[in-house]
Ligand SMILES: NC(=O)C1=CN([C@@H]2O[C@H](COP(=O)(O)OP(=O)(O)OC[C@H]3O[C@@H](n4cnc5c(N)ncnc54)[C@H](OP(=O)(O)O)[C@@H]3O)[C@@H](O)[C@H]2O)[C@@H](O)CC1
Ligand SMILES: Nc1ncnc2c1ncn2[C@@H]1O[C@H](COP(=O)(O)OP(=O)(O)O)[C@@H](O)[C@H]1O
């Protein structure tokens with residue numbers, strides 16, 4: 462699913478009106494009826510609805526929803542915010558359509574002193590500002606938003622929580638944004654919904670399709686997309702009857718150190734559960750018996766060091782290499798990394814301490830081989846790329862870094878973002894907070910190594926890997942719950958995740 466900017470959404474809106482064609486008031490009616498249906502589905506018995514209306518088309522939607530709910534015997538109070546002399550023309554039409562309606566009262570809000578009391582079981586519908594917000598809230602709008610946030614009512618925001626910019630909130634007034642329980646976004650999610658600091662404003666969000674014109678949706682370009690199963694499935698390469706293990710490549714996994722052999726085992730097991738032909742796990746000497754016992758399917762390459770990574774085997778035989786899970790960042794490991802980066806000629810995944818080593822020795826960024834995939838979590842990202850004060854800025858830095866160094870940069874978390882060398886950014890919808898547990902990142906590294914070894918290109922391996930990893934976590938959480946989930950469970954559910962992805 463594409464994620465467009467507010468400016469693009471307005472363009473798509475205009476194109477739809479001209480080319481469907483449909484009158485703008487009828488498009489507003491179509492959009493509003495989707496909101497109405499959702500509200501009636503969520504709150505089926507008629508309740509008190511307090512609807513706050515701004516001067517633009519978002520307010521127009523709120524007025525149309527008010528009429529529909531009143532006709533369904535909900536008790537509706539409409540509050541018109543007097544913050545502008547202008548009112549959008551379709552909003553004006555919808556205002557005239559609710560005059561003298563049964564179950565519906567209209568009030569003008571000229572000052573915060575007229576603010577109604579909001580009861581916990583009220584449904585507050587926030588139709589103050591949508592995608593046309595042009596500046597941070599101030600004055601009456603700000604006071605009303607604060608009063609809504611101070612209440613315990615159920616808050617449903619139409620299209621966007623009022624006060625939230627659709628993309629960049631780096632200079633916004635964060636105290637002037639509605640904290641919705643539910644946000645119902647027309648046709649597409651907004652980029653801002655995918656950033657952690659905005660979760661408290663957006664609440665649970667849903668996309669309501671309103672049949673905007675497919676032609677422009679297809680042709681309009683955006684760097685931002687949210688992954689879905691159909692797209693990820695379309696990237697899979699079929700396995701053929703006469704394929705053999707050589708077909709699916711030989712991967713080298715450099716992982717583990719004293720006290721962190723578990724990372725090596727998790728990554729190795731995940732790799733083998735993701736279709737790799739042959740796997741060699743390079744580990745410090747102390748891990749030999751552990752690895753041979755825990756993961757009999759892998760071959761083992763032993764470092765001369767008992768406890769850390771200091772050397773690597775001949776690389777000629779490997780189709781892809783992963784380095785990082787549990788390796789630590791001792792001086793000799795850093796030295797071995799320098800040599801490794803010089804010698805590698807195949808795609809490579811760098812995770813955990815491999816990223817930290819590069820963060821501490823930025824000159825290594827100039828030696829990165831083609832086709833690298835980096836998989837940092839937030840802290841590792843900061844060490845590699847730098848600090849940022851908000852997620853939008855971080856995402857811009859991420860895209861820039863991927864372009865500058867021609868690599869795939871995966872920033873892990875909820876809605877993991879995968880930035881590709883040519884500038885696109887995919888957000889992953891699978892996964893859950895149960896995966897916020899030790900070792901789950903090691904599992905992802907193993908999966909991506911496996912896909913690279915099978916011949917998937919770097920960004921495709923990252924996309925499939927991240928989606929599959931989250932899907933396995935989701936399937937595991939259905940059976941096991943969130944609290945008890947471990948990284949090993951994610952591996953155990955990879956078979957089911959593959960089946961579900963290919964279904
Ligand atoms: N996507 C679609 O296809 C469809 C979209 N639809 C709906 O349209 C919505 C977008 O409508 P919209 O463009 O009229 O903008 P909206 O957010 O209502 O407000 C703009 C007004 O607010 C004002 N204003 C802005 N910031 C302000 C501030 N801080 N403080 C005070 N005032 C401020 C601004 O004034 P100005 O910036 O010019 O001073 C202008 O008057 C969209 O979210 C969705 O709900 C559906 O109806 C149909 C299909
Ligand atoms: N709340 C969440 N929602 C979705 N995925 C999550 C969530 N928390 C963590 N994850 C996923 O779990 C993995 C955690 O990786 P990481 O932090 O590197 O763990 P570790 O270092 O312990 O292996 C990432 O793939 C991340 O996307």
Ligand SMILES: [K+]
Pocket residue numbers: 519587588589590591618619620621622623
């Ligand atoms: K709104």
